Amino acid sequence: MDCIFCKIVQGEIPSAKVYEDDKVYAFNDISPAAPTHVLIIPKEHISSALEVDEKNSSLIGHIFTVANKIARDLGIDKTGFRIVNNCGEDGGQTVHHIHFHLLGGRSLQWPPG
Ligand code: 5GP
Ligand code: ZN
Numbered sequence: 001m002d003c004i005f006c007k008i009v010q011g012e013i014p015s016a017k018v019y020e021d022d023k024v025y026a027f028n029d030i031s032p033a034a035p036t037h038v039l040i041i042p043k044e045h046i047s048s049a050l051e052v053d054e055k056n057s058s059l060i061g062h063i064f065t066v067a068n069k070i071a072r073d074l075g076i077d078k079t080g081f082r083i084v085n086n087c088g089e090d091g092g093q094t095v096h097h098i099h100f101h102l103l104g105g106r107s108l109q110w111p112p113g
Pocket of ligand 2: 044
């Protein structure tokens with residue numbers, strides 16, 4: 001499958017790894033929008049939030065526990081952070097392998113543009 005995030009999981013495209021286990025891979029975003037900008041993805045290819053169902057939803061819960069651990073490890077747990085999932089065209093999704101942005105290290109504005 002021609003998916004850049006599957007290629008990152010497989011090591012075919014280099015990335016700056018932040019965390020890895022048997023189900024999840026996390027790496028620094030190539031174009032950071034904040035001092036901390038980590039992408040957390042399942043190793044399994046799931047296209048978007050629209051593909052989350054009862055069979056794979058425990059994986060999404062696991063991703064949030066991983067985000068929690070990374071936030072603590074990178075020292076943004078006390079200052080706060082944002083976890084973002086963009087879905088579809090209006091949501092601004094550009095890579096069609098589900099991913100969660102973990103953003104922190106500065107005060108983030110709301111609402112998004
Ligand atoms: P989206 O816009 O789909 O929510 O987020 C995709 C993210 O992937 C963007 O923030 C973009 O900078 C990041 N990205 C795209 N290609 C690569 C890549 O090859 N390596 C890394 N580390 N990040 C990437
Ligand atoms: Zn993929």
